[in-house]
Amino acid sequence: MTATAAPPSVPAAPPARRAGARTTAWITVMAVVLAASVTLAVTIGSADLHPLDVWRSIGDHLGLSSSSLSQLRDGIVWELRLPRVLTAAAVGAALALCGAVMQTLTRNPLADPYLLGLSSGASVGAVAVLILGAGSLGLPAAAFAGALLALLVTFALANRRGELAPTRTVLAGLAVSYLCSAATSFVIFWSATGDSYREILSWLLGSLGGASWTDAAIVWVAVVVVGTVLVSRARTLDAFAFGDSTASTLGISVNATRWTLLTLVALLTGAAVSVSGAIGFVGLMLPHAVRFVVGSGHRRVLPLAALAGASFMIWADTLARTLFDPRELPVGVVTAFLGAPAFAVLLRRRRVGR
Numbered sequence: 001m002t003a004t005a006a007p008p009s010v011p012a013a014p015p016a017r018r019a020g021a022r023t024t025a026w027i028t029v030m031a032v033v034l035a036a037s038v039t040l041a042v043t044i045g046s047a048d049l050h051p052l053d054v055w056r057s058i059g060d061h062l063g064l065s066s067s068s069l070s071q072l073r074d075g076i077v078w079e080l081r082l083p084r085v086l087t088a089a090a091v092g093a094a095l096a097l098c099g100a101v102m103q104t105l106t107r108n109p110l111a112d113p114y115l116l117g118l119s120s121g122a123s124v125g126a127v128a129v130l131i132l133g134a135g136s137l138g139l140p141a142a143a144f145a146g147a148l149l150a151l152l153v154t155f156a157l158a159n160r161r162g163e164l165a166p167t168r169t170v171l172a173g174l175a176v177s178y179l180c181s182a183a184t185s186f187v188i189f190w191s192a193t194g195d196s197y198r199e200i201l202s203w204l205l206g207s208l209g210g211a212s213w214t215d216a217a218i219v220w221v222a223v224v225v226v227g228t229v230l231v232s233r234a235r236t237l238d239a240f241a242f243g244d245s246t247a248s249t250l251g252i253s254v255n256a257t258r259w260t261l262l263t264l265v266a267l268l269t270g271a272a273v274s275v276s277g278a279i280g281f282v283g284l285m286l287p288h289a290v291r292f293v294v295g296s297g298h299r300r301v302l303p304l305a306a307l308a309g310a311s312f313m314i315w316a317d318t319l320a321r322t323l324f325d326p327r328e329l330p331v332g333v334v335t336a337f338l339g340a341p342a343f344a345v346l347l348r349r350r351r352v353g354r
Helices: 015-043 051-061 071-105 118-132 138-158 166-191 194-204 213-232 234-240 244-249 254-276 282-294 298-322 331-349
Strands: none
Touching: 015 051, 015 071, 015 282, 015 298, 051 071, 071 213, 071 234, 071 254, 071 282, 071 298, 118 138, 118 166, 118 194, 118 254, 138 166, 138 254, 166 194, 213 234, 213 254, 213 298, 234 244, 234 254, 234 298, 244 254, 282 298, 282 331, 298 331
């Protein structure tokens, strides 16, 4: 009896290829979730809309179709809700990207633009522009300048012999945040009156109520440009995750690279804060959630954090504008309610400053 030859085994796909396929699958899923979130969020409100109304309006304005959508429904979609939803998505993506990069560069799991003072610094510059009436285009520039200055002060206080200890960094960030908040309050007290006071106070709590197509464009341009640069430096960020000595051994100019990347983070924070106000915990929660699912490689973490942050902020803002309709809750309050428990869990699971 002759033995039959065993069929040749199919070689397993290389680990890198399998990881790439998983990343592509996750990005596809999250992109679909984001598209669905945009569509559904636009339909929710005091005037009910059908999801097809959203795409009919988009198609009409882009010249891709000519539907019979009424002028009223088209105005609700195109002029009121869609700019706000897209701005919320851009702000969420920006803050999540900033949090992911800051946590790596400082090797601090609690780092995000809010806790390290960048959001508060951006608020000082933005409030000054709002009171002076320097125009909408001056707002992002002032917010960026404020965020960058706050970053410089935070790291000057936290730096000790060339190292950024997690505890010192968080404490320095809190000190800068309190200082900037005090400066903002002083500027408002000294200069703001009547309607401007109420408008600025609502903005400081985090609000997307006045979002326009210009706001959406400003933040999305910043997200796309800065996000592309950050993803292109994913391997550099992977090296920083193992410490400055490892990054230096791999030929990376540690200080120059860190400050270049943090300047980009400040730019992105300034763009987000200029249209939404100071919104906390988005940059803290989402990067950790993404790392838990796909690991710590930044080529996966950065795009997925941006997509997750965009979807999260869309629904946080939807809750803010509909939960107590016709009154609107500041979106910063919603993110704080959701983010504070996550912050407590991180504090419990990690010994801060180790």
